[in-house]
Amino acid sequence: xNTAADLAxxxxxxxxxxxxxxxxxxxxxxxxARRYFVTALVFFALAGLMAxxxxxxxxRPENTLVGxxxxxxxxxxxxxxxxxxxxxxxxxxxxxxxxxxxxxSRNIAFGRLSSFSYWIFLFGGIMIFTAFFLNVGPxxxxxxxxxxxxxxxxxxKRTDFWAxxxxxxxxASLIVAxxxxxxxxxxxxxxxxxxxxxxxVWAEVVTSFMVIFAMPSVMLGSSFLISDRLVSTQFFNPAExxxxxxxQHLFWFFGHPEVYIIFVPALGIISEIVSTFxxxxxxxxxxxxxxxxxxxxxxxxxxxxxxxxxxxPPLGMSFFTAASILIAIPTGLQxxxxxxxxxxxxxxxxxxxxxxxVGFFFIFVIGGLTGLMLASVSLDSQLHDSYFVVAHLHYxxxxxxxxxxxxxxxxxxxxxxxxxxxxxxxxxxxWLFFTGFNVAFFPMHILGxxxxxxxVYTYGADRGWGDLNLLATIGAVTIAASMIVFAxxxxxxxxxxxxxxxxxxxxxxxxxxxxxxxPSYGFAQIPCVDSRQPxxxxxxxxxxxxxxxxxxxxxxxTRLHDAAPDHITVDPEPSIWPFWTAVAVSAxxxxxxxxxxxxxxxxxxxxxxxxGWFWPKHEETERTNRIEVKPDESRPARxxxxxx
Amino acid sequence: MNDEGTPSRRFLxxxxxxxxxxxxxxxxxxxxxxxxxxxxxxxxxxIVAYFYLRDRSFAWPPHSVPPVLLYGTLNxxxxxxxxxxxxxxxxxxxxxxxxxxxxxxxxxxxFAAAFIVIRWFEFGALQTSWxxxxxxxxxxxxxxxxxxxxxxxxxxxxVLTVLMFTGPLAGKRFVDVSExxxxxxxxxxxxxxxxxxxxxxxxxxx
Numbered sequence: 001x002n003t004a005a006d007l008a009x010x011x012x013x014x015x016x017x018x019x020x021x022x023x024x025x026x027x028x029x030x031x032x033a034r035r036y037f038v039t040a041l042v043f044f045a046l047a048g049l050m051a052x053x054x055x056x057x058x059x060r061p062e063n064t065l066v067g068x069x070x071x072x073x074x075x076x077x078x079x080x081x082x083x084x085x086x087x088x089x090x091x092x093x094x095x096x097x098x099x100x101x102x103x104x105s106r107n108i109a110f111g112r113l114s115s116f117s118y119w120i121f122l123f124g125g126i127m128i129f130t131a132f133f134l135n136v137g138p139x140x141x142x143x144x145x146x147x148x149x150x151x152x153x154x155x156x157k158r159t160d161f162w163a164x165x166x167x168x169x170x171x172a173s174l175i176v177a178x179x180x181x182x183x184x185x186x187x188x189x190x191x192x193x194x195x196x197x198x199x200x201v202w203a204e205v206v207t208s209f210m211v212i213f214a215m216p217s218v219m220l221g222s223s224f225l226i227s228d229r230l231v232s233t234q235f236f237n238p239a240e241x242x243x244x245x246x247x248q249h250l251f252w253f254f255g256h257p258e259v260y261i262i263f264v265p266a267l268g269i270i271s272e273i274v275s276t277f278x279x280x281x282x283x284x285x286x287x288x289x290x291x292x293x294x295x296x297x298x299x300x301x302x303x304x305x306x307x308x309x310x311x312x313p314p315l316g317m318s319f320f321t322a323a324s325i326l327i328a329i330p331t332g333l334q335x336x337x338x339x340x341x342x343x344x345x346x347x348x349x350x351x352x353x354x355x356x357x358v359g360f361f362f363i364f365v366i367g368g369l370t371g372l373m374l375a376s377v378s379l380d381s382q383l384h385d386s387y388f389v390v391a392h393l394h395y396x397x398x399x400x401x402x403x404x405x406x407x408x409x410x411x412x413x414x415x416x417x418x419x420x421x422x423x424x425x426x427x428x429x430x431w432l433f434f435t436g437f438n439v440a441f442f443p444m445h446i447l448g449x450x451x452x453x454x455x456v457y458t459y460g461a462d463r464g465w466g467d468l469n470l471l472a473t474i475g476a477v478t479i480a481a482s483m484i485v486f487a488x489x490x491x492x493x494x495x496x497x498x499x500x501x502x503x504x505x506x507x508x509x510x511x512x513x514x515x516x517x518x519p520s521y522g523f524a525q526i527p528c529v530d531s532r533q534p535x536x537x538x539x540x541x542x543x544x545x546x547x548x549x550x551x552x553x554x555x556x557x558t559r560l561h562d563a564a565p566d567h568i569t570v571d572p573e574p575s576i577w578p579f580w581t582a583v584a585v586s587a588x589x590x591x592x593x594x595x596x597x598x599x600x601x602x603x604x605x606x607x608x609x610x611x612g613w614f615w616p617k618h619e620e621t622e623r624t625n626r627i628e629v630k631p632d633e634s635r636p637a638r639x640x641x642x643x644x
Numbered sequence: 645m646n647d648e649g650t651p652s653r654r655f656l657x658x659x660x661x662x663x664x665x666x667x668x669x670x671x672x673x674x675x676x677x678x679x680x681x682x683x684x685x686x687x688x689x690x691i692v693a694y695f696y697l698r699d700r701s702f703a704w705p706p707h708s709v710p711p712v713l714l715y716g717t718l719n720x721x722x723x724x725x726x727x728x729x730x731x732x733x734x735x736x737x738x739x740x741x742x743x744x745x746x747x748x749x750x751x752x753x754x755f756a757a758a759f760i761v762i763r764w765f766e767f768g769a770l771q772t773s774w775x776x777x778x779x780x781x782x783x784x785x786x787x788x789x790x791x792x793x794x795x796x797x798x799x800x801x802x803v804l805t806v807l808m809f810t811g812p813l814a815g816k817r818f819v820d821v822s823e824x825x826x827x828x829x830x831x832x833x834x835x836x837x838x839x840x841x842x843x844x845x846x847x848x849x850x
Contacts, residue, residue, distance in 0.1 A: 109674075182675055185674060233778075565661060617812075630662060
């Protein structure tokens with residue numbers, strides 16, 4: 001089994017067509033995820049530059065580097081891009097890349113959808129940056145509160161571009177969320193029952209469900225906003241029975257889960273890294289999974305704590321205070337489990353991935369503590385809209401998501417590219433980032449307590465905020481330096497990094513059972529799983545699946561609870577139609593900023609492209625029919641023994 | 645590994661498994677459920693927004709009368725009746741009866757066409773415009789949301805119907821027809837909630 005001829009057959013079936021057209025058509029989750037990573041990192045760099053520009057402006061009082069109008073656009077873009085075009089997409093892309101590999105599947109479910117999702121994400125990003133460079137960038141902050149973002153106070157097209165960016169990115173996210181759920185539920189390797197699913201996969205599943213329930217709220221909200229602005233609906237206009245707080249509810253019903261949508265995948269990354277570098281399974285698997293699920297539920301009961309300053313009824317405030325404090329419990333539980341894992345495992349290897357996790361512990365605990373402070377209504381009323389909040393949110397987001405993400409990047413970079421990142425540069429990257437981060441953001445707590453409000457483009461010299469602001473700017477420059485080290489490390493390691501081999505860290509999950517980078521078909525044979533750590537005794541101890549037809553692209557579908565083999569599914573072939581559909585949908589979205597008729601006429605090319613996407617090809621159907629086994633003619637799967 | 649020195653490898657032979665399956669065994673069912681979850685959330689939040697706005701108004705509907713009951717009620721009847729051919733078509737698809745699927749899909753489309761025509765009159769009888777008040781805006785939003793789902797499913801059904809007549813056909817296309825019928829159940833199932841909100845809520849005193 002698994003001869004060179006078999007592999008050549010698999011490669012022929014799964015390889016993308018050559019050249020640029022093949023690149024456009026690909027449905028390979030690994031290529032698409034890589035594309036997501038690169039694009040999201042470019043957006044990250046651009047949004048980071050905007051932050052640097054803001055820090056330079058604030059470095060001394062009454063600075064004139066950036067005027068108020070540009071400053072409004074800078075902070076609005078920075079928040080919008082970091083949340084919608086960097087954090088969510090890149091952490092979902094981690095799932096697109098790793099979920100199929102960790103569960104032993106050849107591809108993600110509905111491969112063409114991930115291709116479509118990527119193009120939508122890319123076009124949305126290009127749209128908002130084009131708008132920004134043409135001086136029609138968003139200006140009302142990343143949560144665009146009405147009435148500031150309404151037709152009266154934000155005339156022109158700036159906020160319309162913002163609203164449509166939300167539509168673009170949420171569409172892309174929702175699609176990936178469904179794909180990840182279906183992949184993790186139905187495409188797991190035989191034997192990977194629910195209680196053997198890797199923790200990162202659980203985290204991505206919980207995240208995906210949160211996306212499914214949270215993102216519709218903001219899509220609806222942004223549609224209401226843009227229709228208030230363009231066709232004079234009155235959703236948010238109090239003069240005609242509308243309500244400005246409705247926007248805040250719709251936004252934060254998404255916006256708070258959003259924080260956890262970013263944070264939960266990071267928790268999964270930490271579990272994997274901690275377990276590998278402590279050389280033992282994660283302590284308290286069940287507790288960790290349940291903590292993720294509980295976090296997913298509780299995240300929907302917190303949104304009003306962003307609205308404590310709006311004068312809501314006291315009973316509501318008490319409820320949301322309690323929920324906000326409650327969510328510290330599952331997080332605390334997970335941190336305890338990780339510490340137990342590190343304490344009881346083998347000799348710790350303090351490589352860069354683990355270093356970033358340790359950095360996470362430190363920063364995130366501080367961010368969590370200020371979160372508890374802000375959960376109290378009385379304190380929040382004082383600190384609302386001050387730099388204390390800016391400090392808090394960067395501690396939880398950078399500490400909670402970015403540090404684990406960087407750790408994950410160092411950990412899985414060899415799987416992605418076949419080469420290891422330099423450890424020496426990695427240490428520099430970490431220490432510069434860690435130091436720079438605390439120097440930049442810790443002073444902001446004090447600035448907030450001293451009364452500095454967020455989103456001011458400058459401040460008077462008599463306020464006495466100059467020194468701490470200068471310190472924060474020095475921290476920001478240090479962070480920039482750490483990012484330059486990171487970029488150089490990636491570029492140099494891509495060419496000259498140490499070759500990784502299949503399993504450079506001694507991981508025990510399935511992604512380490514295939515070559516680095518994995519072949520187009522993921523695994524030469526699909527492994528059978530009989531424990532939570534399938535690679536604990538090496539690849540040789542595993543059983544392997546045989547008998548998957550290679551005349552078409554096929555994957556094995558297994559049952560939800562016990563992952564028993566159920567049937568074979570035919571995977572989609574590469575197609576250019578997801579690209580054209582994305583072009584048509586983008587034209588509709590962007591066109592609707594200028595005329596509501598775009599929704600009508602724009603629907604025609606979308607329909608045509610979708611038909612092109614769906615319509616089966618004769619040649620493919622003919623091959624599919626040759627391997628077809630009807631449900632009533634089938635035989636169950638069975639184990640074979642053979643001496644090698 | 646079994647005994648030392650003589651490693652034997654175990655293989656799981658899946659060559660006899662079917663190459664497609666119906667219902668919750670298929671990926672397509674799960675994908676459809678994903679969309680249904682997303683869209684149900686959209687409907688639920690839109691309905692919550694309706695009552696949120698109503699809660700903050702002195703009169704509901706403000707300066708106008710509730711939508712005319714006739715067309716919306718007529719459409720409710722049509723929609724409920726459409727579940728009969730829809731269910732029959734799903735049954736034919738699950739048994740891979742091509743002739744039955746073709747007839748069923750065409751009948752389903754006739755019902756959908758009737759529904760869309762009546763929907764046109766429904767919009768005309770809402771007694772409010774999207775730009776007069778927040779009430780009008782949210783009523784139009786709910787009706788538009790439901791209509792978009794309806795039209796999407798109709799286009800999907802048209803494409804499937806043509807495919808079932810012209811080919812190329814494979815067994816798994818019957819799964820597509822079956823899941824299309826499941827989605828129609830969602831379009832039908834979501835309607836009573838929107839009907840109650842748009843037509844009945846303004847008739848009850850807040």
